[in-house]
Amino acid sequence: MALSPAEVSNIVYRQSVNRKIPTMNKVILIMMYVAVAVFTFLGAMWGTLMLIPTLGTLFFAWYYKGVVSITYDYELNGYDLHIRRISGTRAKPVNVAFAYVNLEKLIVIADQFSPEIEIGEKAFNAADKNHRVTYYTSAQDPDKPSCVLYAHGSGPEDGYIVRIYLQATGPLLHCLRKLCPGKVHTHAELV
Numbered sequence: 026m027a028l029s030p031a032e033v034s035n036i037v038y039r040q041s042v043n044r045k046i047p048t049m050n051k052v053i054l055i056m057m058y059v060a061v062a063v064f065t066f067l068g069a070m071w072g073t074l075m076l077i078p079t080l081g082t083l084f085f086a087w088y089y090k091g092v093v094s095i096t097y098d099y100e101l102n103g104y105d106l107h108i109r110r111i112s113g114t115r116a117k118p119v120n121v122a123f124a125y126v127n128l129e130k131l132i133v134i135a136d137q138f139s140p141e142i143e144i145g146e147k148a149f150n151a152a153d154k155n156h157r158v159t160y161y162t163s164a165q166d167p168d169k170p171s172c173v174l175y176a177h178g179s180g181p182e183d184g185y186i187v188r189i190y191l192q193a194t195g196p197l198l199h200c201l202r203k204l205c206p207g208k209v210h211t212h213a214e215l216v
Contacts, residue, residue: 176189
């Protein structure tokens with residue numbers, strides 16, 4: 026049963042997904058905080074001479090944590106799914122339009138390793154390498170399963186096949202099922 030235009034315009038949902046910080050970046054961050062502690066200890070012995078490296082390392086650690094902490098913001102407004110990438114510090118956040126999907130051009134949404142994904146994967150592999158794009162907008166955490174969205178591109182990606190790894194919650198999947206009946210094949214409510 027197709028939805029009326031009024032029902033479609035009433036479907037609005039917003040969700041944020043925090044990307045897991047890679048282990049290497051965590052190690053670098055810990056090393057910077059250890060360096061701050063060492064410079065502070067040396068500053069107690071040598072005085073204000075160590076103030077510059079202490080504050081410099083502390084500032085860089087604060088900035089680096091903001092850069093490696095990434096959040097993906099999913100915004101569903103009718104058939105339009107906008108994904109924004111937010112990073113940076115609180116004082117200067119970097120908010121970038123990352124991906125856009127018109128759900129009227131949706132091929133399939135399915136769990137990552139399910140057989141239902143074959144339709145989208147065949148279309149993706151059949152497309153020319155210069156006319157397909159992949160976005161990783163999930164938490165990128167092996168403990169949190171993700172689903173994959175395949176669609177024909179729209180806007181700047183018109184003529185492309187788009188593959189997006191999503192970290193969808195139950196309410197987002199419910200909205201997607203209402204908008205695209207028969208094209209959303211997820212077996213578990215993803216968190």
